[in-house]
Amino acid sequence: MKNRYAVILAAGQGTRMKSKLYKVLHPVCGKPMLMHIVNEVKQLNVAEIVTIVGHGAHKVKEVIGSSVSYALQSEQLGTAHAVMQAREQLEQKKGVTLVVCGDTPLITKETMEQLIEHHKQMNAKATILTAKADNPTGYGRIIRDASSNVQRIVEEKDATAAEKQIQEINTGTYCFDNESLFSALKKVNNNNAQGEYYLPDVIEILQKQNDVVAAYQTENFEETIGVNDRVALAQAEAVMRKRINEKHMRNGVTIIDPAHTYISPDVEIGQDTVIYPGCQLNGLVYIGSECKIGPNTELLDSKVGNRTVIKQSVVTESVIGDEVTIGPFAHIRPQSVLGNQIKIGNFVEVKKSTLADRAKASHLSYIGDAEIGKDVNIGCGTITVNYDGENKFKTIIKDGAFIGCNSNLVAPVTVGERAYVAAGSTITDDVPEQALSIARSRQINKENYVKQNNNEGKS
CATH class of the missing domain: 3.90.550.10 (Spore Coat Polysaccharide Biosynthesis Protein SpsA; Chain A)
Structure with a gap:
């Protein structure tokens, strides 16, 4: 007025x-x-x-x-x-x-x-x-x-x-x-x-x-309550947290343990989402309906779609689609965009990357400065080698590609559609579509090596 x-x-x-x-x-x-x-x-x-x-x-x-x-x-x-x-x-x-x-x-x-x-x-x-x-x-x-x-x-x-x-x-x-x-x-x-x-x-x-x-x-x-010291600050925090949590619960969100759930005032959460103990939802966070968040998950300034599950993980300044599973112990760093039905498993780190629908990185991988297509499978221990000490470079993996375990993709590099990268490879050149790329030392077996060394040691 x-x-x-x-x-x-x-x-x-x-x-x-x-x-x-x-x-x-x-x-x-x-x-x-x-x-x-x-x-x-x-x-x-x-x-x-x-x-x-x-x-x-x-x-x-x-x-x-x-x-x-x-x-x-x-x-x-x-x-x-x-x-x-x-x-x-x-x-x-x-x-x-x-x-x-x-x-x-x-x-x-x-x-x-x-x-x-x-x-x-x-x-x-x-x-x-x-x-x-x-x-x-x-x-x-x-x-x-x-x-x-x-x-x-x-x-x-x-x-x-x-x-x-x-x-x-x-x-x-x-x-x-x-x-x-x-x-x-x-x-x-x-x-x-x-x-x-x-x-x-x-x-x-x-x-x-x-x-x-x-x-x-x-x-x-x-x-x-006027906040004049840290004691009063903690009191105000407790009252505000209770007020925020009760608002969400009345709006159809299940919070398993409100006393140990920390939600910022600007967070929005859809109905039938469950928030487990130890979660921190900070800044501008939007979570869709029927999600399961936590326990011990931290979200900051991020958007999460419907029916997504995030366990014991950290998501910062990123967008997560529908029916995604993340964690436990995954780290989604800023400027990451995950499509629908993505799987990000334990000890996977994603940074400034886009993953299209149904892509999977189930465990122990680093995906940085990358563009990952639909239905891509990224094997355990895969690394997009994006940094040469001075500059960052991009890795592109196109739809349907399969990246074997313990592969290093040295950017800038592109893996074509439905191509395969053999386990243990270090890829420095583009891989054509539907090709199999093997970039590792040839295996050498030295017959009777142990027996010979043991005999030499005894003589």
């Missing part, structure tokens, strides 16, 4: 993470936590998202991209000061502004939409997203009057013993009338122990002006 805006606070250094990586770029289920928030906010149909950056600003922009605008908080002087950095983009605009922290990766578009709707219903100038915490220690408490109206937010260090017993906490996510927000921000001071400008002070300023301040309590405290 034209009158909706969002400010994402992502300028903090995150010293408690004890990491060289900027805090909001730490991954949760394979995706930077800030990206989770940006993706959810985008679904609210906001006119503009302003991300407040500070430490590591260049890296954040590189990861998040140009779908949001940025404002720099060169000095971290508090949350109110951070929001104020968006004044150039937002100060003169009418509408509703959502403010959300960049270290809350579990918050959903549904909860933020409910917050905005409650804000509109209450005709409020500010609405606080709150939650009920079983252990509210460390959080600001929401103080309400007898009519359940919000009076103020009291921080932990300033709370009385009675106030510390309150379980409704401030999550750090707010909804504001945009003009009222920027007007109040100018009145925030830093007369506090930290010498910083705090966004909750805007609430007090609005109340003193007799403006309506509301609160919307979400039923899901887990969504509001």
Whole structure:
């Protein structure tokens, strides 16, 4: 909507993470936590998202991209000061502004939409997203009057013993009338122990002006978890993983052991596919229906067709067809394309190669920079010798060819249709179609060799 805006606070250094990586770029289920928030906010149909950056600003922009605008908080002087950095983009605009922290990766578009709707219903100038915490220690408490109206937010260090017993906490996510927000921000001071400008002070300023301040309590405290250290990062990872796995199971996917299955948010899986324990599905992965994946299989940025089986193997940036069997212990490296009904067996490595339908490499082979035709059989121990130390070269094996065990195909080389390569051959020249190529030393048998050597040794 034209009158909706969002400010994402992502300028903090995150010293408690004890990491060289900027805090909001730490991954949760394979995706930077800030990206989770940006993706959810985008679904609210906001006119503009302003991300407040500070430490590591260049890296954040590189990861998040140009779908949001940025404002720099060169000095971290508090949350109110951070929001104020968006004044150039937002100060003169009418509408509703959502403010959300960049270290809350579990918050959903549904909860933020409910917050905005409650804000509109209450005709409020500010609405606080709150939650009920079983252990509210460390959080600001929401103080309400007898009519359940919000009076103020009291921080932990300033709370009385009675106030510390309150379980409704401030999550750090707010909804504001945009003009009222920027007007109040100018009145925030830093007369506090930290010498910083705090966004909750805007609430007090609005109340003193007799403006309506509301609160919307979400039923899901887990969504509001802020990630400030590695412990909280692991907690967020567990919650997100559970959420993702449950979504797939409700959509008709069997996950044998959800606690030990790791699926990124952008993965798509067809019905009646079974995911076995220990699998990691990362990045942009698409898996068709009726597949069996795992156990202990890793897929990254790949597409898998229907009724395919992948056991204890790694597939990266590749396309796999229908009714393919891979593994165990196979490695499909980037830019590989496997057609339908392919068989890739144990300890086979495929790199930057195309295999047409029904091709087979059942065990112990390396296929690199190759074009393999239909119905090709590649024997055990075959190697496409693609690298001369400086350049890579291509091997072409045409339809129906048969490559015997322990063959070396020294690229660039072509094996013609329905040709045979004898076991143990090193092929350096093209093989014509339907030919048999033998390229190995002639066998020599030395009669009585052992007997003669033994007699010499005794004399």
